[in-house]
Amino acid sequence: MSNVIGQRVTRYDGMAHVTGETKFVDDQVVPGTLTVKALRSPVSKGKIKNLDISAAEKMPGVAGVITAADVPCNAFGLIPDQPVLVGEDIRYKGEAIAAVAAVDEDAAMEALEKIGLEIEEQQAVLDPLEAMKDGAPQTRPEGNFQIWDDNNYRQVNLGDVDKAFEQADEIVESVHLHPSVEHAPMEPICSLAVPHAGPKLTIYTVSQALYFHLGMLCGILQMEPGDLHCKQWKAKTGSAWRHNTGYADLNYVGGTVGGGFGGKNDIMADHVAALLALKTGRPCKWRWTRAEDLLYSTFRGAWHITIKDAVTKQGRIIGRQMTSIRDAGSYASLNPYVVEKHCYLGAGPYFIPNVRVRGYCVYTNKPPASSMRGFGITPAAFATEVQMDQIADRLGMDPWEVRMTNAFRKGEFTPTKRILNSVAVIEVLQNLAAKAGVELPGHLKAMASTQERG
Amino acid sequence: MYPSGMSGGGDSSQAMVKVQPDGSAVVTVGSCDIGQGCKTIMAQITAEVLGIDYEAVKVVNDDTDNCPLSFGTFASRVTYVDGLATKLAAEDARRILFEVAAVMLECSEDELEAIDNQIRVKGNPDKALPIGEVAGAGTFGMRKLILGLGHYMRDPAAMDPETGECDPFCTLAWAASYAEVEVDTETGEVEILRLVNSYDVGKAMNPTHLEGQIDGGATMGVGAAMSENLHPFYPSLDFQPDNLGDYAIPTTMDVPDMESVIYECPSTNGPYGAKGIGEMTANTPGPAIVNAIHDAVGIWITNLPATPEKVLRALDAKGA
Amino acid sequence: MHTLELTVNGQGHKVEVGLKTTLLEVLRDKLHITSPKVGCNTGDCGTCSVLLDGVLVRSCITNALSVQGKSVTTLEGIIEPGDIHPLQKAFHENYGSQCGFCTPGMILASKALLDANPSPTRDEVKEALSGNLCRCTGYVKIIDSVLAAADEMKS
Numbered sequence: 001m002s003n004v005i006g007q008r009v010t011r012y013d014g015m016a017h018v019t020g021e022t023k024f025v026d027d028q029v030v031p032g033t034l035t036v037k038a039l040r041s042p043v044s045k046g047k048i049k050n051l052d053i054s055a056a057e058k059m060p061g062v063a064g065v066i067t068a069a070d071v072p073c074n075a076f077g078l079i080p081d082q083p084v085l086v087g088e089d090i091r092y093k094g095e096a097i098a099a100v101a102a103v104d105e106d107a108a109m110e111a112l113e114k115i116g117l118e119i120e121e122q123q124a125v126l127d128p129l130e131a132m133k134d135g136a137p138q139t140r141p142e143g144n145f146q147i148w149d150d151n152n153y154r155q156v157n158l159g160d161v162d163k164a165f166e167q168a169d170e171i172v173e174s175v176h177l178h179p180s181v182e183h184a185p186m187e188p189i190c191s192l193a194v195p196h197a198g199p200k201l202t203i204y205t206v207s208q209a210l211y212f213h214l215g216m217l218c219g220i221l222q223m224e225p226g227d228l229h230c231k232q233w234k235a236k237t238g239s240a241w242r243h244n245t246g247y248a249d250l251n252y253v254g255g256t257v258g259g260g261f262g263g264k265n266d267i268m269a270d271h272v273a274a275l276l277a278l279k280t281g282r283p284c285k286w287r288w289t290r291a292e293d294l295l296y297s298t299f300r301g302a303w304h305i306t307i308k309d310a311v312t313k314q315g316r317i318i319g320r321q322m323t324s325i326r327d328a329g330s331y332a333s334l335n336p337y338v339v340e341k342h343c344y345l346g347a348g349p350y351f352i353p354n355v356r357v358r359g360y361c362v363y364t365n366k367p368p369a370s371s372m373r374g375f376g377i378t379p380a381a382f383a384t385e386v387q388m389d390q391i392a393d394r395l396g397m398d399p400w401e402v403r404m405t406n407a408f409r410k411g412e413f414t415p416t417k418r419i420l421n422s423v424a425v426i427e428v429l430q431n432l433a434a435k436a437g438v439e440l441p442g443h444l445k446a447m448a449s450t451q452e453r454g
Numbered sequence: 455m456y457p458s459g460m461s462g463g464g465d466s467s468q469a470m471v472k473v474q475p476d477g478s479a480v481v482t483v484g485s486c487d488i489g490q491g492c493k494t495i496m497a498q499i500t501a502e503v504l505g506i507d508y509e510a511v512k513v514v515n516d517d518t519d520n521c522p523l524s525f526g527t528f529a530s531r532v533t534y535v536d537g538l539a540t541k542l543a544a545e546d547a548r549r550i551l552f553e554v555a556a557v558m559l560e561c562s563e564d565e566l567e568a569i570d571n572q573i574r575v576k577g578n579p580d581k582a583l584p585i586g587e588v589a590g591a592g593t594f595g596m597r598k599l600i601l602g603l604g605h606y607m608r609d610p611a612a613m614d615p616e617t618g619e620c621d622p623f624c625t626l627a628w629a630a631s632y633a634e635v636e637v638d639t640e641t642g643e644v645e646i647l648r649l650v651n652s653y654d655v656g657k658a659m660n661p662t663h664l665e666g667q668i669d670g671g672a673t674m675g676v677g678a679a680m681s682e683n684l685h686p687f688y689p690s691l692d693f694q695p696d697n698l699g700d701y702a703i704p705t706t707m708d709v710p711d712m713e714s715v716i717y718e719c720p721s722t723n724g725p726y727g728a729k730g731i732g733e734m735t736a737n738t739p740g741p742a743i744v745n746a747i748h749d750a751v752g753i754w755i756t757n758l759p760a761t762p763e764k765v766l767r768a769l770d771a772k773g774a
Numbered sequence: 775m776h777t778l779e780l781t782v783n784g785q786g787h788k789v790e791v792g793l794k795t796t797l798l799e800v801l802r803d804k805l806h807i808t809s810p811k812v813g814c815n816t817g818d819c820g821t822c823s824v825l826l827d828g829v830l831v832r833s834c835i836t837n838a839l840s841v842q843g844k845s846v847t848t849l850e851g852i853i854e855p856g857d858i859h860p861l862q863k864a865f866h867e868n869y870g871s872q873c874g875f876c877t878p879g880m881i882l883a884s885k886a887l888l889d890a891n892p893s894p895t896r897d898e899v900k901e902a903l904s905g906n907l908c909r910c911t912g913y914v915k916i917i918d919s920v921l922a923a924a925d926e927m928k929s
């Protein structure tokens with residue numbers, strides 16, 4: 001048969017799912033697998049004064065304990081700022097400090113209790129608005145802002161926004177808070193690392209991005225032949241994400257994930273499981289509890305968004321200024337990328353000739369926020385679409401009319417001057433109205449994306 | 455509105471399509487199926503290009519030793535980027551089949567088409583060979599490995615640091631939602647009575663998968679609008695939910711009646727005109743619900759989620 | 775350690791368990807039956823659902839010793855191997871499963887419903903599945919699947 005595209009064929013792996021045959025990471029059975037548990041920081045910010053694992057190592061059933069000293073390259077991420085295990089400076093409550101591999105969960109938990117830990121607590125900053133103030137305590141040595149070029153924000157500037165505000169009939173402003181949201185896939189974070197002679201490792205992973213994490217783990221483990229030292233390597237490339245070596249030592253096994261939604265784009269467990277597998281020579285599995293997953297995994301960081309629009313009496317938006325603050329938590333993860341995406345497209349599916357977007361990525365002592373379904377556009381869509389109704393409300397206009405009047409037309413461009421050739425905002429709204437049973441006035445029904453703006 | 459592919463470009467995906475001696479195919483990609491259904495879509499594309507049954511395609515995506523590079527499953531990129539890589543790979547494999555069939559049918563390669571499990575001279579069902587026969591002859595007779603390769607990567611986009619001017623994405627898809635709600639002004643409870651979602655998907659590769667993704671994303675949007683908050687005392691970490699009873703993702707009881715309508719405005723470069731919509735499905739329901747609450751009782755909830763407490767406070771403030 | 779005797783999917787087993795061991799641990803860790811999933815281990819998600827003498831329970835909060843002598847059915851046991859249950863068929867055909875992680879629990883919760891009520895309304899299906907979380911599907915096609923299976927089983 002041809003013409004398979006567009007057909008309602010059944011899900012490729014649907015039969016495996018409905019019969020329970022599908023194997024997720026936690027379903028892999030490797031005899032002799034050890035259970036991993038982590039010692040996590042009880043404070044949001046502090047300095048480790050003393051860490052003593054000697055008693056824990058001697059506990060019955062314990063096969064290995066690791067700390068920062070066991071991590072060949074203890075900095076990972078696209079911007080490699082995050083340690084696998086904290087060396088000295090704790091940046092968030094729940095940050096992993098040490099990890100134990102033991103024959104079962106009870107033995108691992110008992111060993112954690114035997115780890116000696118002294119912390120000098122420091123003042124944490126949890127509010128990004130506080131963190132932005134001069135003289136605020138530093139959440140990280142590089143400062144509380146993500147720096148782009150010479151700015152502490154990412155910007156998009158189109159046209160002359162100030163002039164648009166002078167020419168406006170109405171100025172409409174709204175302030176929004178999009179809260180922190182967790183991905184909460186039904187499958188929690190889990191990793192199983194199985195060592196082989198060589199040493200080589202097989203990692204069973206929940207990763208959404210096998211190659212991404214393969215490269216990062218190569219960087220963390222420094223596994224390439226000839227053992228290039230971490231520092232030299234970092235000096236050479238500036239990144240712990242490596243493309244060219246070490247792949248032969250690792251096999252990343254996955255591809256079947258129990259929901260991700262962006263929550264499995266960052267390495268969260270593979271590195272610790274891998275290090276313990278190398279240290280103990282035995283398979284090690286680290287399955288996070290649901291509580292750990294909710295409290296310490298990445299999440300959609302909160303957004304504070306202010307939109308101010310210059311609007312004409314006819315409902316045309318002639319200028320838009322957006323100032324957005326992302327609560328990024330304590331490490332870069334994918335936060336800078338999230339903020340960039342927000343800036344590029346945050347102003348919405350409307351042709352606005354004058355746009356100024358400033359996106360701040362502000363670090364606080366929360367667990368690192370990162371990607372989630374929709375990246376920075378989800379909170380932007382919330383703010384801009386509520387704003388559209390507020391504009392309609394202010395002008396006494398129909399919100400459908402305000403949207404369709406401003407909607408992109410074919411050949412128009414986004415605030416970054418990307419010209420659009422596949423445009424269907426108006427058609428999507430017309431379809432929505434028809435399906436919802438809303439009768440649009442004739443001139444809105446007759447509108448089309450291919451018509452030039454009058 | 456949502457883009458397909460990584461902002462700024464530079465994200466690669468590769469694919470391999472191997473045609474077996476019996477004419478069935480194995481497509482190998484490095485992207486993960488996180489539930490979105492990329493195994494189905496890659497199998498459909500492979501079947502389409504080779505003119506074979508969907509059931510005759512096997513998908514392998516399970517490890518980095520065997521699968522080619524992919525940046526991964528995020529940025530609504532897999533249908534688009536892996537889809538293009540898979541299409542290229544399948545076309546490459548088909549080219550090899552045509553080489554073989556041209557010899558067997560004594561014609562030139564560009565006269566051939568792959569359709570109905572056959573390789574045949576275009577429009578001429580009498581000059582046709584079962585694809586299994588071609589693959590068998592190619593493999594054993596001509597000692598070929600019928601393996602097609604594909605790689606798609608959008609060039610990294612240059613960006614002006616002052617204006618932000620750049621061409622950061624492959625294509626944009628468009629969506630809108632309509633909500634009807636009932637607000638109990640005594641308790642502050644909001645009930646969503648109806649949610650309608652309208653999407654431009656470029657090309658509906660598999661309408662069932664699309665509907666499922668739209669329903670699921672909309673439900674995530676409903677959760678973020680109505681009940682989910684990881685930091686209820688934001689910005690503090692106090693009383694952070696640590697179980698799925700307290701972190702309230704929607705259950706069957708929280709989901710309204712949902713309908714969706716799909717529009718196809720083809721992307722200029724995506725496979726068959728497709729666009730990625732996986733992420734954007736969570737975006738439009740939230741504001742539609744908040745706007746519906748305003749329409750019902752005249753309050754703006756600009757600080758999500760719209761809990762009964764916030765609704766009551768806003769009603770109080772409005773009354774005062 | 776205590777000896778637990780139970781029947782799982784028609785087969786008798788004898789395993790050593792502790793006082794705190796859960797039924798989920800017995801199934802997954804001792805018997806390597808992996809269709810019941812560990813979604814939360816706190817009784818909140820339903821991915822570990824199994825049938826205990828035909829009644830739907832969350833195996834993660836079911837003490838292993840409390841099932842002494844009882845009969846457990848997991849997804850693997852709702853039909854003879856090689857055969858397919860109408861619910862499985864309906865979930866497959868109606869796209870009731872995306873990532874698949876909630877699916878074993880969903881199908882068992884649906885089976886418990888249909889065993890008790892072969893002709894449920896849409897609202898009754900919602901009610902019966904309200905303890906089983908799914909983050910992928912928005913439940914629409916899961917509910918469609920259950921109703922389709924009910925139809926098929928009646929005819």
Ligand code: FES
Pocket residue numbers: 811812813814815816817818819820821822823832833834835
């Ligand atoms: S694992 Fe038992 S209810 Fe979640």
Ligand code: FES
Pocket residue numbers: 186258259489870871872873874875876877907908909910911
């Ligand atoms: S299908 Fe993924 S959780 Fe239900």
